[in-house]
Amino acid sequence: MRQNAKRAFDPGKPLEMQKQAYKKMVKKVSPKPPVIRNSIWAFAVGGFICAVGQAFLTLFQGLGLSTLDAGTATAIVLVFIAAFLTGLGLYDEIARFAGAGTIVPITGFANAMVAPALEGRTEGIVMGVGARLFSVAGPILVLGITAAWLVGILYYFLGPRTP
Amino acid sequence: MIFLKAFVVGGLICVAVQILMDRTNFKVTPGHVLVGLVTAGVVLSAVGAYEPFVKFAGAGATVPLSGFGHILAQGAIKGVQSGGLLGAFNGAVAAAAGGITAAVVFGYFAALLFKPKG
Numbered sequence: 001m002r003q004n005a006k007r008a009f010d011p012g013k014p015l016e017m018q019k020q021a022y023k024k025m026v027k028k029v030s031p032k033p034p035v036i037r038n039s040i041w042a043f044a045v046g047g048f049i050c051a052v053g054q055a056f057l058t059l060f061q062g063l064g065l066s067t068l069d070a071g072t073a074t075a076i077v078l079v080f081i082a083a084f085l086t087g088l089g090l091y092d093e094i095a096r097f098a099g100a101g102t103i104v105p106i107t108g109f110a111n112a113m114v115a116p117a118l119e120g121r122t123e124g125i126v127m128g129v130g131a132r133l134f135s136v137a138g139p140i141l142v143l144g145i146t147a148a149w150l151v152g153i154l155y156y157f158l159g160p161r162t163p
Numbered sequence: 164m165i166f167l168k169a170f171v172v173g174g175l176i177c178v179a180v181q182i183l184m185d186r187t188n189f190k191v192t193p194g195h196v197l198v199g200l201v202t203a204g205v206v207l208s209a210v211g212a213y214e215p216f217v218k219f220a221g222a223g224a225t226v227p228l229s230g231f232g233h234i235l236a237q238g239a240i241k242g243v244q245s246g247g248l249l250g251a252f253n254g255a256v257a258a259a260a261g262g263i264t265a266a267v268v269f270g271y272f273a274a275l276l277f278k279p280k281g
Contacts, residue, residue, distance in 0.1 A: 033185040042181035043174035046227075050173025054166050054222035071225050071234070072261040078226065079262065083269040087277030100181035103193045104200060105173065105226045110266055112193055117274035129274045133267065136194045140228075141263070144201035144235050145255055151209040152239030152251030159243070 038099050045094065045101030053078055053105070075106055082107035086114040112136035165221045172223030197228050204232020209240075234259050 013021075056077050060070035085091040091111050095102040102108055113133050120132030134141075180200075184191045207213040213233040217224040224230055235255040242254020256263070 035182065035185045038185055039178045039181050042177040046177025047170035047174025047223075050223045050226045051166050051170040053173075053226035054169035057222045057225070058165070071230075074222065074225070075231075075262040076265040079265045080269045083266075083273040087273040089277075100184060100196065101174075101177045103196050104177045104180050104228060106228055106231060106262070108193065109197055109228055109231070110270060112197060113266055113270040114273045117270060118277060118279040121274065121279060125275060129271065133270050133274065136197070137266065139194060140197050140201055143198045144205060144232055147202050147205040147232070148235035148239040148255035149251055151205060151236045152243045152254060153248075154209075155240050156243045156248055156251055159240075 041097045042099050042101035042104075045098035046104055047101075049078070049101070049105040049107055078105070078107050079110040082110035083114050086111045087118070091115075109137065109140065112140075168219065169221045169223035169226075172220035173226055174223075176223075176227045176229070200228040201232040201235070204229030205236040206232075208233040208236035231259060231262065234262070 053074050056074040057070050060073045061067065065073060082091060085094075091102065091107070092115065095111070102111065113136065116132040116135045117129045120128035122128065123132075180196055184196070204213060207216070207229070213224070213229070213236075217230070217233065225233070235258065238254040238256070238258025239251055240254070242250025242252075242257065244250070246253060
């Protein structure tokens with residue numbers, strides 16, 4: 001092992017070449033992800049979460065909510081379920097298999113808030129839990145709100161004129 | 164039928180992201196995925212591509228986090244239509260307020276009530 005490492009990082013070689021040799025070695029050693037199996041899991045679980053969302057969406061529309069309000073209500077229900085399952089530790093169990101299938105839906109957003117917050121309990125319920133809730137959600141809101149604000153500004157200056 | 168569409172379209176978005184995570188050399192964390200989806204949703208919504216997508220796929224388009232970006236962008240545009248420049252500041256977050264509040268409140272309670280595992 002040690003000899004191998006010595007050969008890969010010949011100190012006589014320039015630094016750039018050593019870096020590339022290292023990258024090659026890491027690529028060789030690190031296990032290849034089972035892409036097909038991961039994709040099937042992601043499809044099945046992600047699709048299932050969206051189908052559950054559709055069930056709530058249809059239900060709320062049937063109760064007389066507008067499409068927009070039904071969408072908000074669906075998001076609230078899904079976020080509640082995901083926060084609950086994350087608290088029980090179940091969401092992360094599913095996520096080990098489902099990968100992107102559990103990250104992409106809005107349930108993944110809720111999971112990304114609760115999971116770090118649970119770890120923050122030792123640091124207190126204000127600066128621990130309160131701050132960690134936004135360790136992943138913060139960047140999402142910053143980028144999302146900034147992009148949407150920019151859209152609004154562009155629309156104001158370049159959009160169709162209202163008489 | 165709409166259930167099948169939601170399942171297939173939502174599932175396909177997840178597969179695309181999964182392949183992106185597995186097959187690229189970048190270290191793509193869940194945070195990066197979610198930020199990318201929201202931003203993509205905002206851009207697609209702004210150019211008018213997301214609304215037809217929602218009409219086609221229902222929850223398959225709204226449940227992935229790109230749907231959150233769509234709500235933000237449409238909120239900003241509607242805000243400008245009704246409130247001018249001020250609406251660009253008000254509209255986006257106002258439209259997404261329900262989801263954001265749910266995530267904060269339920270997330271906070273879940274983190275307080277449950278014990279971390281391990």
